[in-house]
Amino acid sequence: MNGVTRPSARASRVHGQVHVIGAGLLGASIGLGLRQRGVDVTVEDVSPTTALLAVDYGAGRLRTAEDATPALVVVATPPDVTADVIERALAAFPGAVVTDVASVKLAPFEALTRRGVDLTNYVGSHPMAGRERGGAIMARADLFAARPWIVCRDEETPANALALVEAVALELGAMPLEMTPEEHDQAVGLVSHLPQVVASLLAGRLLPAGERAVGLAGQGLRDTTRIAGSDPELWVQILGANRAPVVAELEALQTDLAAFTAALSDPDAPGARRRIADLLAAGARGVARIPGKHGTSERFATITVLIDDRPGQLGALLTELGDLGINMEDLRLEHSPGAQIGFAEIAVLPEVAERAVADLGERGWRTL
Amino acid sequence: MNGVTRPSARASRVHGQVHVIGAGLLGASIGLGLRQRGVDVTVEDVSPTTALLAVDYGAGRLRTAEDATPALVVVATPPDVTADVIERALAAFPGAVVTDVASVKLAPFEALTRRGVDLTNYVGSHPMAGRERGGAIMARADLFAARPWIVCRDEETPANALALVEAVALELGAMPLEMTPEEHDQAVGLVSHLPQVVASLLAGRLLPAGERAVGLAGQGLRDTTRIAGSDPELWVQILGANRAPVVAELEALQTDLAAFTAALSDPDAPGARRRIADLLAAGARGVARIPGKHGTSERFATITVLIDDRPGQLGALLTELGDLGINMEDLRLEHSPGAQIGFAEIAVLPEVAERAVADLGERGWRTL
Known part of the structure; x- marks a missing residue:
């Protein structure tokens, strides 16, 4: 797409294999995003169809008997089975760090504690991201971009386990944020x-x-x-x-x-x-009080460019942006039919906004 | 703006002068829309600054001593003075049809009836349109496009008065809908x-x-x-x-x-x-149950076009739309960075959607 480039090919912060259990919207999005960063991702799901769909979609591959223990297991199942799946994952992959992405944090922690499960290698987490419709088919590699990703640690959490979960969050563009399970809930x-x-x-x-x-x-x-x-x-x-x-x-x-x-x-x-x-x-x-309350653009800076009401002006602007190497993340039009001018609201990464305004100005575009 | 054309120059349905009292968002938008349809619009406001701002914005001109009685007076004031202003307008412009656009309909009607005001020439109305921020500066000629415009008649309402208010609604692209004040409220x-x-x-x-x-x-x-x-x-x-x-x-x-x-x-x-x-x-x-629940696109039909992740593809699509004479009313991008394909959601008037899909298909674009 015009102006949208591939992620850079630099080395991933996530070392070792990641295994995702539950290939719904969150699990498949995590797999998709990590694979694009060069991480080896395997997926499983109680539904073989869902697992294969996620594989087709590019969210990972199925585990084989040859696979070693993953460095990290991500439990991305519905909340009512989260504690069970975490317990099974800790037993099935001794030594692996296990995290979950359920939207409540105290209940699974308390359930596992009651059962006497050793939680040394468990770090609960919750990416604050989602879509109205679920399922692997709705997965997006950028689902977590600029979203908070809460990580729940306690005094016993090993530094390397915490670092690994935060590395996944960072790799997916999210902002890791430490909270207690109580504060999170x-x-x-x-x-x-x-x-x-x-x-x-x-x-x-x-x-x-x-x-x-x-x-x-x-x-x-x-x-x-x-x-x-x-x-x-x-x-x-x-x-x-x-x-x-x-x-x-x-x-x-x-x-x-x-x-x-x-x-x-x-x-x-x-x-x-x-x-x-x-x-x-x-x-x-x-x-x-709500931060970034202007719709979906909170991840990005918005540049408003004035456009004359002449055919081809918007196309010319988009071509110009491409020439300038400015990646456009979103675009909205605002105009009153019959008015002499319209506005194109262009979302860009915050760090390129200033340059974009300057470059467009030099080429004769008026920005607000 | 690319693909957006001026309204057609055909004769307006609204015959005679329209006087707008209250030059806020609704009043100024009505003036702006009617003037673009060739209607002679005059505006007034309790704030002279607001009135002049609306004039500068193109919503109408100020009334002069030479002006004859308008055919229609539109009261677009805050609700707590609506009944007073309607009463004054009926007295000041005998013979003119008077309507209001307040968002409640029973209270002003009852207040005027209690005062014994002759309401023969009054037709209450309410365009279901607005924006978060008010004021003439936010006015849009297309504010009412495809929105319901409720008109409250009773048995005594003269046919010509009703027809005039409905003509204004139609001229602004709205859908007139008759309701009793009780049903409306x-x-x-x-x-x-x-x-x-x-x-x-x-x-x-x-x-x-x-x-x-x-x-x-x-x-x-x-x-x-x-x-x-x-x-x-x-x-x-x-x-x-x-x-x-x-x-x-x-x-x-x-x-x-x-x-x-x-x-x-x-x-x-x-x-x-x-x-x-x-x-x-x-x-x-x-x-x-909510009709057209997909965001702002309810006024329009949405065509989803698949775009390869290559620079210039979106620009090429927009140029193509211009060549085909397809007016684009809005555009949204949907893509996962790094994915092979993205989607451009293009809003067009419902009546051109089918042709647009066919024409784009002929030129090799894939639509959903």
């Missing part, structure tokens, strides 16, 4: 699990509505409910495994919702209008 | 006002959270809270003017939220897991 309870429940309950209110009412839906409703389309079964597992933090968040939300509803029901009660305004203003301040 | 209470409150309360939960937790935010949280960034003052007005339907929706949501929280708190209670799964599944079915 509280944080994702707020920023991931609470929004999921809220979106589902909000979208559920559309079921009894009439066709004409639903037909008025705009972008606001679409955005607030998009993630409600995720797999309910997966979410029953995730929420069940992170019950206490999610319930605490839901109860806090219930309190706010009750206060808001009471104030709106009787706006002439003392302070009611003020409470409504305060809760709405708190929302505006809350959303402003 | 119930519908927007569900699809617009409820999501707004939910997004605000959800985003408000981020305020007490730690920096590290908020730093884990992903696209799900961003999408579910985006509209919480809207102007709280405007929303206090809107929600206050549509109290009964919004309170009913909030109470229904409270019931679901309480049921969900109770079930998650005690998942071993009889039927608890089933209730969790049912509420999540209801959300998935609810979101599936």
Whole structure:
């Protein structure tokens, strides 16, 4: 694709073989990304079809009897079997470091501790990345680019085990971030699990509505409910495994919702209008805290280029970017039909943004 | 811009002068769109600066003493002064049809009826369009393209008044839809006002959270809270003017939220897991009811073109589209760096989609 180059061919930070158990979206994306970095990746899945699909997709190869113990095993299975698979992996591959990528961290750790499993070689982790649809077919090598990858260590974690898991995260472009399992579960309870429940309950209110009412839906409703389309079964597992933090968040939300509803029901009660305004203003301040809140571009810097409303201008700009060696990661158009000018919003890696603006300016393009 | 042409120069459906009161996002967008269709538009605003900004932006001209009574007055003011401005417009321009674009329809109608205002020439309306940020500077001539534009008539509404308001909606590319004020307010209470409150309360939960937790935010949280960034003052007005339907929706949501929280708190209670799964599944079915739920492309048909990962391929495709006379309304790239192929998702008007696929196919491009 124009302006998009292959990753560099430098040596990988990940030494030794990586074995991925569970070839869904996350497992296959990890395999795909690591293989492109030159790492030897093997994959397995309870479904032989899924495993072969992941192999075809380029996410790795199947293990053979000749394969030695991998340096790292990545458990990328659904949350309700994660603890079991970690336990089996530690037994099957003694000496290998074992990590998992499940979206809850305390429950599997506690389950394994209860069973008395030796967790010296286990390092729990969680890449904060995903897509609405799962499966190997949706895998992307850049799924983890610029996303946080939480790594849970404790005092007994060997330095080399921690280093290996963080190397995988770095190799895939993610940002390793150390947290305790408790801190992790509280944080994702707020920023991931609470929004999921809220979106589902909000979208559920559309079921009894009439066709004409639903037909008025705009972008606001679409955005607030998009993630409600995720797999309910997966979410029953995730929420069940992170019950206490999610319930605490839901109860806090219930309190706010009750206060808001009471104030709106009787706006002439003392302070009611003020409470409504305060809760709405708190929302505006809350959303402003979210880093990089402008859509998918948070991984990249955005350059806005003004384009005259003449045929061929956008094509010329893209050709120019190619000539300048500027890799374009995403492109969006913004224009009002009939207006004299439009805007092309071009996403580039943050480190090339400044040069890109300067080079484009030299060639006569106006940027914002 | 490549592939985007001017609107056709055919005669407008709107005969006579249109006067817009309130030059914010909606008023200025209406003026901009109608002027591009050759309609004589005048604008006024309580802020002279805003009025002049709208004039500079091309949304219309200021009224002069020589101007005759306009055929149509569009009231595009904040909701809490809408009834007052409608009343003044009916008095100031006898014989003119007066419409408003406020996002609630029953409250202004009832307020005017209580005051004994003759509403023969008034037709309430509501274009379902907006942007996060308001103001004339954000105006777009295509803001209303393919969006529903609700028109509220009653038995006394003269046919010519109704026809004039619907002509404006059609001229701006919107879809006129007749509803009673009650039906309208119930519908927007569900699809617009409820999501707004939910997004605000959800985003408000981020305020007490730690920096590290908020730093884990992903696209799900961003999408579910985006509209919480809207102007709280405007929303206090809107929600206050549509109290009964919004309170009913909030109470229904409270019931679901309480049921969900109770079930998650005690998942071993009889039927608890089933209730969790049912509420999540209801959300998935609810979101599936939303028409055109794939982001901004709902106005357009999307063609997905496969592109080889070679420099210049995207530029070549865009040039080809220009040659074929296919107007591209939006473009998104989807690719995994290092993968052999990428996808360009091209938004076009629905009526040209089929021909575009055929023409591109003939020239050797693969489409999905």
